[in-house]
Amino acid sequence: MITWSPSKIKAFQKALLTWYDTDGRDLPWRRDHDPYHVWVSEIMLQQTQVNTVIPYYNRFMDWFPTVTDLADAPEERLMKAWEGLGYYSRARNLQKAAKQVVEDFNGKWPRTAEELLDLAGIGPYTAGAIASIAFGEPVPAVDGNAFRVFSRLLEIDDDIAKTQTRQVFEQVIGTIIPTDRPGDFNQAIMDLGSSYMTAKNPDSENSPVKAFDQAYLDGVEDQYPVKTKKPRPVQIPYFGLVIHADDRYLMEKRPSTGLLANFWTFPLVKRETLLTGLEHPETVTDEELVTLLEHEVAETDGLKLHLTPRSGKQVTHTFTHQKWLITLMDAEWSGDLDLSYFPGEWLTASDFERLALPKVQDKMWQRVRPK
Template sequence: MEKWSPQKIKLFQEKLLDWYDQEGRDLPWRKDHDPYHVWVSEIMLQQTQVKTVIPYYQRFMTLFPTVSALAAAPEDQLLKAWEGLGYYSRVRNMQKAAQQIMADYGGQWPNTAAELQKLSGIGPYTAGAIASIAFDEKVPAIDGNAFRVFSRLFEVDVDITKPQAQPVFYSLIEEVMPAERPGDFNQAIMDLGSSYMTAKNPDSEHSPVKEFNQAYLDGKELAYPVRTKKPRPVPVNYVALVIKTPQGYLLEQRSSKGMLANLWTFPLVKWQDLSDDEDLKTVALPQLATDYLVSTSNLRLKFRLLPAKIVTHTFTHQKWSLTLLFAETTTKQDLSFFPGRLIKASDFASVTWPKVQQKLWDEYQKSLSVD
């Protein structure tokens, strides 16, 4: 790995920042250097594309314009504002951090990366982004873009999925970044990684820093960054129970712990909870679901398969496949043993549900025209 001279570092800084001044993305959270704005945008941008985040960010700022407003927000309203972004633990941690700022810091933001990491849900990257952009601290913000850009610039052979990669890249970037405008430097790296130096199909020939990109110059750009392949998500089969009554649909709020915590869905049951048969066939599901609901909730309903596609949804470690079953009743059911409630379709906007539930509802709606 080549060590750059002070002259080369200075030239790199100038080229990068000149390009950023001319071509940096015009994003709503870049209108100022407010730490609250930086923080909200960075949390939203985790595993979510910029074009998706922009309307969420703007709506979030209307609802919760200050850190104190976020700290005091009702959880239901907060989760509804986040609906569709996924990974709801992120917004729950944001509220915890906002409450910490109000209670422990008198409503004032900590202004160093080290102190920021004491807040709930703020790790090294987010702390580096806030500290550098809002408080001009010379500290790297190392995300996937930074790993990719610097691994190619310097041909770093360290596996970025390993813990030892973080200190290697931190030292490398800290040496290259300027004492002045560290926040703009970090944002320029973000923009560079999402434009000319993308993971696939990079356009380094037209990059403003192509002469510094050693991997490009050596013709092996796509070999970087070095990373161990992630294991494939574990497949999990579910049935989704669409239960319609004159009073609405029966929805279930998931546990406060685990995946999709506190969110509302159709009742979801794993195939393995219906039968021990490893070769379970889809045609057996309606009767098994009928028996299961009687035994667990004392609900007597007759299910049938819907003419709907299998709904799939991939999480970090699991890939769900969900088969839609339908039951309709005109009689009043005793819900004493059922952990959910009846909700009219017109009132669905009042509850927060995850993306997988939206997929189920959309597929159910399509099936009505086929059924």
Template sequence: MIEWSPTTIKAFQTTLLTWYDTAGRDLPWRRDQEPYHVWVSEIMLQQTQVQTVIPYYERFMAWFPTVTALAEAPEERLLKAWEGLGYYSRVRNMQRCARQLLADYEGQWPQTAAALTELIGIGPYTAGAIASIAFNEPVPAVDGNAYRVFSRLLEIDADITKPGTRQLFERVISRIMPHDRPGDFNQAIMDLGASYMTARQPDTEHSPVKVFNQAYLDGKELDYPVRTKKPRPQPIDYVAVVTKMGPDWLMTQRGSQGMLANLWTVPLIKLADLDLPTETVPSAELVTAVIAYFKREYQLTLTAEPLAVRPVTHTFTHQKWTIQLLSGQVAPADLAFFAGKSVNEEALSQLPMPKVQTKIWDRYHSAEAK
């Protein structure tokens, strides 16, 4: 690892912040230093690109302009606001955090990173971002951008997937960070990592900090950051039964725990839960098994047929779903054994649904249009 002298550190600070002052991204959450705005944006930006987040952020602020409004929001509206962003535990924890702020802090934000980590759902990175941007505390915000930027600048070869590596980067960055503009420094690193120092196709030749990038100067920029490869997501096969009861759609709500908790989908059945005679699933056998499943589990009489479309695929962090589609009809009946309800076309748009359900709808409507 390279050790910079005080002179080099000062030169880097000046170069980086001069560039940020003229080229920093104009983002809606950067127009003030309100901690609520910083917090919401940082939670949304986890696992999600900036351009995707902007309209979600603006709608979220329109619906829940204050911590109080977020704390008091009905869960269904909260999930609807988050629909499509994924990782729904994030927004549930945000509401829990908002309620904690009102109950335990009289609605006032703690002003240090250490105190912020006492709040529900706020880890070291988010705490560093809020404390530095909203309260000018000189504390790093170490995320993927910071790992990538500083590992290349200083040739830090510590594995960023290891738990102790964050503390190493925090120590290194704390020594380099200016105490008068810590929030701008952290945001400049974010912008640098999203532009000239991207993961796969960096443009360091035109980077404002090219002369400080030791990995680039040594011709091994793409060797950093060092990370252990993640295991492949577990494959799971499903069948989605896009079902109508009269003019309405049959929608099921997932349980309150686990993946996609409390979100709405068409009935999704794991192939492993069907009574199928072979691992190879011919369409006729699949339809027969699904009809039997509806009768056994839901006490509903289903008629169904396969849809002539490719299966839907959707990858989560630890799972990859492959979903075959059936089109079905059930006669009007008691839904006492069904974990859901029949929904008319107008009410359908109000239900919070995961991204995978949007893919199912798109594939279903493409088949219907043929």
């Protein structure tokens, strides 16, 4: 790892911030230093591109203009505001943290990164971003951009897939971040990482900090950052049950914990569940699988159905560690369906416009909805 002298650090700060003052992105949450605005934008930007976030952010602020409005919002409306961004636990943690600010801090935000870590859903990066941008604390905000930028600038060989590597970068950046403009510095690093120092096809030749980019100068920037590959998501086959009567669909309310908690979905049955206990599961035919599925639904939910495969490809959706492969199965309501043991109810097509739908559910609905 390369180390910089105090004079080089000063020169880097000047080059970076001069560029940022001229060419930094004009984003709606940068027009003030309100911690609420910084916080909401940073949570939205996790796993989501800036251009996608902007309309969501603007609508969110229209619906919940203050932290108190967010704390008091009905969960259904909050989920609708978040629909399409995915990772819905982020939205739930937003509301939990908003209630903490209102109830535990009398509506006044904690002003240091260390204190901000006590709020639900706020980790080291978000705490650093809020503390530096809103309150001027000279702490780094280490995200993917910061890992990429500083690993190339200083040829840091530590594996960023390892948890302990964050401390290495925090210590290094802590010696470089200016005390007078820490928020602008962190935002400039974000902009640099999304423009000249991107993961693929960087434009380092025209970068405002080219002279400080040691990996570029040494012709090895494609080797940074060092990161071991994540294992591929595990594929999990499901059956999705499309039980319908006219414009009504029998929907299941997911449990309050786990993946897609509290959301409405078409009933889902794991293929593995049907094969558990069979002596030779590999010999089961597609027709036998349908029979097993009908038996499972009858045993578990008390629903006696005649199921037929819906034409078309499987619906697929990838979560962080799982990839769902969903075969849609049709069943028409027979008129005497007993819902005593079923954790759900009939919903109409118009209900789908009102309810927040997880992305995988929306994919299923787009295949099913009347054209």
